[in-house]
Amino acid sequence: MSDTPMQVLTRPFAIEPVTNIMMPDGIFDNALYHLRIAAHISNMSGAALTNVTVYLESVGDPGIVPVARTFFFASIPAGAAMLVMWDANFEHAAPGKRLVSFVARADGHTPRRSIQQMFVSQxxxxxxxxxxxxxxxxxxxxxxxxxxxxxxxxxxxxxxxxxxxxxxxxxxxxxxxxxxxxxxxxxxxxxxxxxxxxxxxxxxxxxxxxxxxxxxxxxxxxxxxxxxxxxxxxxxxxxxxxxxxxxxxxxxxxxxxxxxxxxxxxxxxxxxxxxxxxxxxxxxxxxxxxxxxxxxxxxxxxxxxxxxxxxxxxxxxxxxxxxxxxxxxxxxxxxxxxxxxxxxNLHVAGPVETDTPAVVPAFEPLWLRASFRREHNELFRGNELYAFALFQAPQGLYFVQPLVDDGLGFDPGANDGVYAASLNLKEAYRLLLKYGQQVHGAWRVFVFAQDVNLTKPGTPPEIAAQHIGGMFVASAIELTFDDSLPCPLKAQASITVV
Known part of the structure; x- marks a missing residue:
């Protein structure tokens, strides 16, 4: 059997779990004990893969302690880049470059290891x-x-x-x-x-x-x-x-x-x-x-x-x-x-384009599709963004969901420039009940996206340095120097649950 045609092609990046944001250029800093090791792992073949498992095998620093977790995908479309992440403790991490090993296995293939560098500062x-x-x-x-x-x-x-x-x-x-x-x-x-x-x-x-x-x-x-x-x-x-x-x-x-x-x-x-x-x-x-x-x-x-x-x-x-x-x-x-x-500012993007159902029956999934355009109208695609959406219930409760362009769920196709997020209302309802809130009514959706540093390993340093990741290219929140303006947090979509 051949090796599973899945690889992590670019270096992993850090996600801060309380705020859900990517750290500047994805760099891990041990001043924050708890960070997520995030990466995109791509199907390099021209065919869909079935029954795929992905896990983090090891990190080249005993001071970094990840929580064991195995991701399972029933099917991964050809060319799709899957976002995977692991919680880890960085309290005793040493600053410098560290190797991280990921392993993927699919039906009909032997396991394949991907090794990438991660950057740690103090x-x-x-x-x-x-x-x-x-x-x-x-x-x-x-x-x-x-x-x-x-x-x-x-x-x-x-x-x-x-x-x-x-x-x-x-x-x-x-x-x-x-x-x-x-x-x-x-x-x-x-x-x-x-x-x-x-x-x-x-x-x-x-x-x-x-x-x-x-x-x-x-x-x-x-x-x-x-x-x-x-x-x-x-x-x-x-x-x-x-x-x-x-x-x-x-x-x-x-x-x-x-x-x-x-x-x-x-x-x-x-x-x-x-x-x-x-x-x-x-x-x-x-x-x-x-x-x-x-x-x-x-x-x-x-x-x-x-x-x-x-x-x-x-x-x-x-x-x-x-x-x-x-x-x-x-x-x-x-x-x-x-x-x-x-x-x-060179990290420029056009307005976010969104698509949602106008009305959803109670306990059916909520979903949103979003497209993000560069300055010259070219779409961001696949692993070029780390993005997420906030779904706000009618009485105020919020749920954070990833926005991905991997061709699964409500996403129409991998790497087509359409990112999708969804919320399982049946699971969300348990938390709504805990806070005494209802599922029926108008839900608002807020969209955020950061660009990802996709510089390939081995790029000359003075060239690699010109590519910076982690900059927000889309946000539902705006800053202003004018305190006479209204609260500048704007939902990009609305869904009514009946």
Whole structure:
């Protein structure tokens, strides 16, 4: 028999389970003890596979402890990419690249192993200096003097009424910071080794920003002790404030954390825009300050500030007016380079197109199909997105369901650019009863999507670094700098259950 023609083709990515969001560029950080190891495993054959099982065989770090789980698929269409994920404890994970082994088996085939790398960082907070450090094998990035637009009075309210998302869970939109990079070891030549030999240094700064937000969200959802560093951290406020709102009528106690996480991830994405996808200030600063022969670079620093003419929002080509200064500290002297420019968000998508049944009989499944278009009208397909939907019951209870383009269930075909999510009302009804809610009435559906880093292993680092994953390209939530606007959380679809 031949090997099962199923493989994990790109590196696994991290999902934070309280908020359901993908971590920046999918990188795992051990400041958050509990993360999900997510991956797309693809049917590489031209035929459907039957009775397929998939499990995570091992992780190359004893400090990462996954929960055993085997996925079963009665049938997988030709070419389909299946989203699979495992809960894991990262409390004692070591920073660096780690190998992960997945095994798949289908009828008529022998088991096949896929081995991919996963990236792990280690973020810590020092309350005495109000600094964050993000450590990896190639060195340590320290973030200090953070600046940003803080949540305003409009966060957590709608038309003068209090929403369930408290103000202290609002997003902080970064507008500046000081970054110090300590390479390990000191290096000769113009450029140092990139983090993980893959992303730019700025990705570590985005990780720090979203970690700082997620720790507060997780502490609110589950209590203190969920992260290995202090929740504190002060941000110097720069006008204006940012406003947003959570789902109204939430009863399960979870959706406000998902919305707060989404809002924080979108806000943190401003760092990626300000610091450019093509090459970040460290790489460009290095190129502009080649050291003299024989000198070793001992450290580097970037001081950056930017102005956002409009609030950053998912999929929008918003701009950032940026000023940054790079300094290189070598064994022979110091070098400087400064830049002033305007950058544009490149993670752009068109409006979400949705299709749902107008009316569904009670206890039949609810379903939604969604399509996401790139800037040039091309559809996202298959494993190019990590997406999910929130189904809101008539009296407010929410249910999170994955949106996938795998050709199963209510999805019309694998890799056709149509992503589908469904909710089993019979199972949902048990939870509705627990909260004293009804199944009948108008259900609203909110859709969210993040792009996935699909860079193939072996890509040259300076090329791989230009591809960043985990940026929201679609969201039912919007940020605004105008607190006179109504609560900007908009359902993309509605279904009536009779």
């Amino acid at each position: 973020t810590r907070f020092d309350s005495t200096s109000n600094t964050y450090t993000c450590a990896i094998e190639e060195g340590t990035l320290t973030l200090s003097k953070p600046q940003g637009h803080l949540p305003g009075k409009g966060w957590g309210t709608s038309d003068g009424k209090q929403c369930r998302c408290p103000p202290w869970l609002g997003p902080v939109v970064p507008t500046g910071f000081t970054l110090a990079w300590a390479p390990n070891p000191a290096y000769a030549g113009t450029h140092g080794e990139l983090p993980f030999s893959d992303p730019w240094w700025k990705v570590l700064a985005i990780i720090v920003a979203i970690i700082a937000a997620l720790v507060a969200i997780i502490a609110a959802a589950q209590g203190a002790g969920q992260a290995s560093f202090s929740v504190g951290g002060e941000v110097e406020e720069t006008d204006p404030s940012v406003n947003c709102c959570s789902p109204e009528g939430a009863a399960s106690g979870a959706p406000e954390y998902t919305v707060a996480g989404v809002a924080s991830a979108i806000a943190s994405g401003a760092i990626a825009v300000a610091c450019s996808d093509a090459a970040d200030p460290f790489w460009r600063g290095q190129a502009a300050t080649p050291p003299a022969a024989g000198e070793l670079t001992l450290g580097e620093r970037v001081v950056a500030q930017w102005v956002l003419p409009e609030a950053p929002n998912a999929g929008r080509p918003y701009t950032a007016d940026v000023k940054w200064q790079y300094e290189r500290f070598t064994s022979g002297g110091n070098y400087q380079h400064a830049v002033s420019e305007t950058q544009v």
